[in-house]
Amino acid sequence: MSTTLTRARPGTPSPPLRRLGHLLVRRRRLVLALAALGLVVAGVLAAGTVPRLSLARFEAPGSESDRARAELAARFGTGTPDLIFLVTAKNGTVDDPAVAARGRELTARVAAFGGVAEAASYWTRGASPTLRSEDGRHALILVRVPGDADHVRGTVLPALVPRVVGDDALVGVRAGGGEEVFRQTVPIARQDFVRAELLIFPLVFVLLWLYLRRVVAALVPILAGIFAMAVGLALLRGVLPFADISTFALNLTLAMGLGLGVDYCLFVIARFREETRLGRDRPEAVARAVEHAGRTVLFSGLVVAASLAVLFVLPFDFLRSFAYSGIAVVVGGLVAAVLVLPALLASAGGTFLLKRERPASDTGFWHALATRVMRRPLLTGGAAVLVLLVLASPFLGLEFGVADDRILPASAPARQTQEVVRGAFAAEETDAVQVVSSAGVPQGYPAALSRLPGVAQVDSAEGVFANGNRIGAGVPARFAPLPGKDGGWVSVVPSAETMAGDPADLVQAVRDVPGPDGRLVGGYPAQLADYRATLVDRLPLALVLMLVVTFALLFAMTRSLLIPLKATLLNLLSLGVMFGAVVWVFQEGNLSGLLGFTPTGTLDASIPILMLCIAYGLSMDYEVFLLLRIKEEYEKNGGDTTAAVAAGLQRGAPLIGAAGGILALSFAAYATAQVTFVQMLGVGMAVAVLVDATVIRAVLVPALMRLAGPLNWWPSRPPRAAATTPPR
Template identity: 40%
Template sequence: MFERIVNRAITSPKRILLAVTFLAVVCGLVGSTAVDHLLAGGQLSQNSESARANQLLSQHFSQQEMDLTLLVRAQAGIDDPTVARTGTQLVERIRSSAGVSSVLAPWTASRSMARSLISSDGKSALVVAAISGGEEWAPKNAKAIANRVEGTDDGLTVTAGGMAMVQSEIADQSQRDLLVMEVIAVPLSFLALVAIFGGIYAALLPLVVGGIAIAATLAELRLLTSVTDVSIYAMNVTTALALALGIDYTLLLLSRYREEARLCGDRNQALRRAVAKAGRTVLFSSVTVILALSALTLFPLYFLRSMAYAGIGVVAVAAVSTVVVAPALIALLGDRIETLDLYAPLRRRLKGKRDGAAIAVSADITQNFWYRTARRAMRNAVPALAGGAAVLFVLAAPVLGIRFGMPTERILPSSSTARQVAEAVQSEFRVNPSDVTSIVLSDAGSVGTPELSAYANQLSLVPGVQSVNAPDGAHQDGARVGAPSYVTGKKDAVVWLTVIRSPTIEAFSAPARNQLRALHAVPAPHPAVAQFTGQEQLSTDSNAAVLDKLPTVGALIALSTLLLLFLLTGSVIIPIKSLLLNLLALSAALGVVVWIFQEGHLGAFGTSPTGTLVLNMLVFVAVLTFGLSMDYEVFIVARIREQWLASPQTRADNAEAVARGIATSGRVVTAAAMLMCIVFAAMSSAQVAFVRMFAVCLVVAVAADALLIRMVLVPAFMGLAGRWNWWAPKPLAALHRRFGLAEESPHGLAAAPSSDRDESG
C-alpha cells in the first residue's frame, strides 16, 4: 500500500495536490457554517431523575431546566410606582418573547414571594424567566431575549444572568478564545518549526497537514449536525489537535526522509523508505489514538461524543494527509525543500554532512545526547525507575482529593455579565435561584394537605435547609411559618415543592451532597413518588452517567492498547509496561490539575477556583492524554524494535537497540513534544477556566511523557528487562507471526531468555 502511494506521489504530485486542494476547498465551504449548527449543551444526562423531574415541571408548571435571571436595578426603589409600572411592562415583554415558558417577578408575584425577589436594600429585583429549548437551544433563546432587554430604560438598569446565560457566555467566550489561540499558536509554531527543520518550506509542511485536518473535520462536524447533536466545544479541540498532530506526524515523516536521504543519497528512494517506515508508524499510532477516542462515544452525554467525533476526524485526516499529501509536496519540491535553509551556512562552515536542524541524526550515534541519556538510565535502572516513579506519584497525589461539579458562572472571567449577576444575587438577595432544589411528587392525587405539610416539615429539618415551600405555605425548622416565599404548586396529581439551601453551604461541596442525600432519605407521602432536580441533582445525575460508563470505557481502551502494541511488537511485556507508565503519567497530569484548578495553588492560573472540576472535560482530557502518550510510545518502540530485529538479539543487543532506538527517535519526540506544548499552551490563554485546565493538563502530560517517561523510565525498564522485553507465550508468538503488523527479522520472535548467558548492556 505504501509503495503505491509513494510511487504515485513521486510520479504525479501535482495531480494529488490539485485533488486534495479541491477537496479542502469543498470541506472549507461545508465546514464554514458548522459553528451556526453546533450546540452549547451536552453536559446534562437526559435519562436521569433530574430529567424526569424537569419534564414533569415543564408539562404541569411551565418550568424549564434552564432559566434567564435578570438583575433589575432602580435607584428610586423597586416599590416605586413608576418603577413598578416599567417593571411590569418589562415582564410582559419577556413573557411575549419566543422560548419563554413562565416569568417570576416581584411586581406580578404574591406579596410573600415578592420579598424573595427584592434585594435587602430594596433597590434591586430579580426577574426569573423559564427558558424552553433544553440545554441545546435555551442558551440561544436566552441570549436573544437578553439582547432585547439589557441596558438602561426609564429608570431601570437590566443585566442578564442565570444558567442559560452562563452557558451562552461560555460558548461565546470559547469562540473568542479559539481565535486568540490560533493567533498565538500558528505563528509561534511556525517559528519553532523553522528553527527545528532549518528551512521555511519544510516548516510549512506540518501547517498544511494541520490546515487540511481542520477543514475536513469542520466539514465532518457540520454533516454530523444534520443527524445528531454536536457540542460547540468540539471546535476548540479541532483546531488545537489538528495543529498538534499535523506537526507530530509530519515531523516524524520528514525527519525519517532526511535520515534516509543522507544514507542513500537518492531522494526518491529516500522518500519510499521514509513513507514505508515512518508512514507505517504514523498510521499505527493514529489507530491507537482513534481507538482511545472512539470509546468516548459510549458515554450518554453528547458533549463527550462530540469530542470523539472531532478527535477521530482530526487524527484520521492528519494521518492520511501525512502519508499522502506530505510525500507529494516533498516530491514536488525536490531539492527546493532544503532551500531557505537557515543551517546551510553553518554546515558549509563545518564541512560536515550532519544536519544542523534539531531533528538531525548524529554521524556517531553513540555521541548523541539521547543515546547517552538512555545508556545512563539503563546503567542506573533501579534508581532511575524508583526516582522517576516517585516524582510522578508525588505529582499524582492530589488526585485522591478530586471533587466533581458542573460548570458555573465562576469559570467565566470577572468581566462576564452572567458572573456579575450571580455574585450580586449571592450577596444581595434572600434566595438564590441556583441554590433551589425542586422536588416533584407524581401520583400525588390522593395525598392530602396534612400529609404534604408533614413532608415539608420533615424536609425543613434537614441540616442546611433555609426553608421549604409547599402549596400550603413556607416551612422552617419543622413548622409552617406563613405563605410560600418561593414558587410551588399542585396540579393534575403532581405537587411541586422547592427547597431553599442555606447560603452558607457552597454548591457541589460535601455538605451540599450530604444535604441532597438527606433530602432523598425523607420518605415521600404514600403513594406519591418523589423526583428531584436543581443544580446539585443535575450535577449528581450527569456525573453518575459518566462514572457508570467509565469502567467499561477504561477497560476497552486498555484492551485495545494492549492488543495493538502486541501486534506491533509481538511482546506481552512491552504493552503492559506501556499501559502502566501511561497511566502513571496521566495520573501525574491530573494531580497537577487538581492542585492548581481545584485547590487554587499558583493563583489557579488566573481563574477562580470553585473547589470542583468538570468531570466531562476531565474524562476527555484523560482519554486524549492517554492516546497522545501512546503516540510517543509507538514512535519510540517502533525504532527500538527496528534496531532489535536487525541484531543477533542478545541481552547486550537489547540494551544497544534501546539506546539506538531512543537516539534516533528522541530528537523527534522531544521536538514534537515541544511543538505540541506550544499549541496547547496557547490554549491556556482561554478565559474559560475548564479550557485553560484542559490546556495545562495536556502541556504537563506531554512534557512529562516525552522527557521523563520516554527518556528515563522506558530505557530503565527495558534495560532491566533485557530479552524479556520481547517475550510472548508460544501461542501468542504464533499469532503475531501470522497477524503482526511489524516487519519480522530472520531471527523471529525471541525465545524465553536465559538469565545470565549474555553480557549486560
C-alpha cells in the same frame, strides 16, 4: 557514518506501505492535484459545518431529574428557571411603591415576550424572602424559556436580554442565570481559541524552522495542520444529520489539528532525511519514509482515535461531540502525512533537505543518557517514578463540583450578575430542588424537607416552610396542576452556602426523606448530580475499553505482551502528573493570579474526562514512535535489547523532544484564555505532553526495558542478525 542496510530476501515482496510509497511517487502530480481539490471541497464543507454546530447542556437523558423535568412541564406547566433578571433599586429598597410597580411591570413585559413560558418575581410571588437580597436593594425576576439549548441561547435570549437590561431613574436591570452564563461562554471561548491560534502559528513556525532549518520544511507541517482541521470539520458535516455536535468540538478540532499535523509530518520528514543521508535516491527515500514513519503515524492515529472513541459509551452529546471531532481530525492528519506529504517530498524533496546534512551518529547525548540510565535502571527509574508520583500527589485531593459563572472572566456581565446574587442573597431560588409526584404531596412532607441541613425554605401548596415551621402562605396557585391533570410538587430552595459546596449532597438528602409514591426529584442540582453519577458509573467501562483497545493495538504493533503493559502503566503515570497539575492549579488556586481565573475549590467532571482521553492518545503518539524505532534497531542488531534501546533513543529522542515541545506550546497558548475550561485544557495537556516527551521517554522507558531484558519481546523469538548490503 553507518551505511549498512537490511538486504531483502530474494523473491520477497516489498512491504505494503513501501509499495504505497512508490505508488505515491509515481502518481505524485495526481495526488497533489487531488489534495488541492480536496482542500477546497473540505473548506467549503467546513464553512457550512460551523454554523450547524449545537449548544449543549450538562444533562443525563433518562435520569430521574430528566423525568422530573418532563413531569413538571406536562402536569404543572413549570420548571427550572433558565434566566434571571437582577433588579436593583437606585434609591431605597425594592419594597418602595414606585420600585415595586416598576418590578411588576418588568415581570409582565418579560412574561409576554415570545418564547417565554413563565416569568415570576419577588413582587408577584408573595414577597418570597429568597427573591430579595438581605439588604433590600435587589430583587429577582425568574424566567423559564422552554426548548433546547440552541433555541434558548441562540434565539430567545439574544432577543430578550437586550430589551430588558439597562438603567432608568428607578432601577437598574442585569441578566444572569445558567443559560445566560453559558450563552456568554461560547463566544468568549471561541475568541480565546482564535487568539491562541493566532499566537501559536508564528511560534510553531519559528520552532519548526529552528529544528528543520528550511522554510518550506517548516511551513508544510503547519499547512498539514490546516488541512487536518478542514478535513475534520468537513467530515463532521456528514455526522450532523445523525448526531448533535457541540460548538466546543470546533475548539478541539483547531487545537488537535495543528498538533497532529505537525507531529505526523515531522515523523515523515525526519525519516525522509535519514534515508537520504543513507544514500537512497529520492523515490526510494520517500518509499521507505512511508514504510517506517508512515507505519508509526498510522498506529499513532489508530491509538488516538481509539482513545477518543471510548467517549461514545458516555450518554452525553457534549462528550460524544469530542469523539466525533477528534476522530475526524485524526483522519485529516493521517491523509496529510501519509498520502499528501510523500507526494510533495517526491516532487520537491530537495527543499526539505539541509544544504549540508550532518552525518547521522550512532552515539551522542541521548545514546549516552540511555546507557547511563540502563547501567543503574532501578536507581534512575525509581528516582524518576518518585518525582512523578510527588508531582501527581495533588490528584489525591480531587473534588468534583459544579461549574458556575466563575468559569467566565470577571468582566463578563453574567458573572457580575451572579456575583451580586451570590453575595447579597441568602438563598439560591434559581437552583431549587423540585420534587414532583402524580400521587400528590402528603401533609407534613414540605415541613420535613425544610428541616434538612442546607435548606433555606420549602415552597408548596400547603405553604412556605423553614426549619420545620410554616412561615407563610406562599402562592398556592403556583402548585396547582394543569386542567385535566393531577399530582403535586414542592420546591426545596437551598441556601447559598449549600450551592457554594457540593449540592449533590442536598439532592441525596432530599431523596432519602420518606415521601409520596412515585415521586421524582429534579431541578438544577439534581440534574448536575445525575449527570455526574451517570458519568462516574460509565467511566470504568470507558477506561477498560480504552486500555484494552490500546493494549491490543500495541500488541499488534510489537508482538509483545510486556511492552503494551509497560506503555499503559507509564501513560497512566503521566496522566497522574497532568491531573496533579490541574488540581494544584485550578482546584487549589495556585497560579490563579498569573493565569487570571477564580478558583472554586472543585472541578467540573466533564473537562478532566475529555483531557484523559486526549492525553492518553497523544501520550501513545510518542510511545509508538519510540517503540517502533527501538524495535527496528532490535531486529537490525540481532536481538540486543540494550543496544537497541540506546540506538533507538539516540535516533528518536531529538524528534520526540521537538515534536513534544511544539505540541506542548500549542496547548500552553490556551492558558491565555479567559474561560477557565479552556485554560484547564491547555495547561493540563501541555504538562502531560512535556512529562511524556521527557522523563517518561528518556528515563523510564530505557530503565524498564533494561530491567525486562529478553522478556520485553515475549512471546516473539529474538531475530537473527540482519544481512547487509551497501545502499543503491
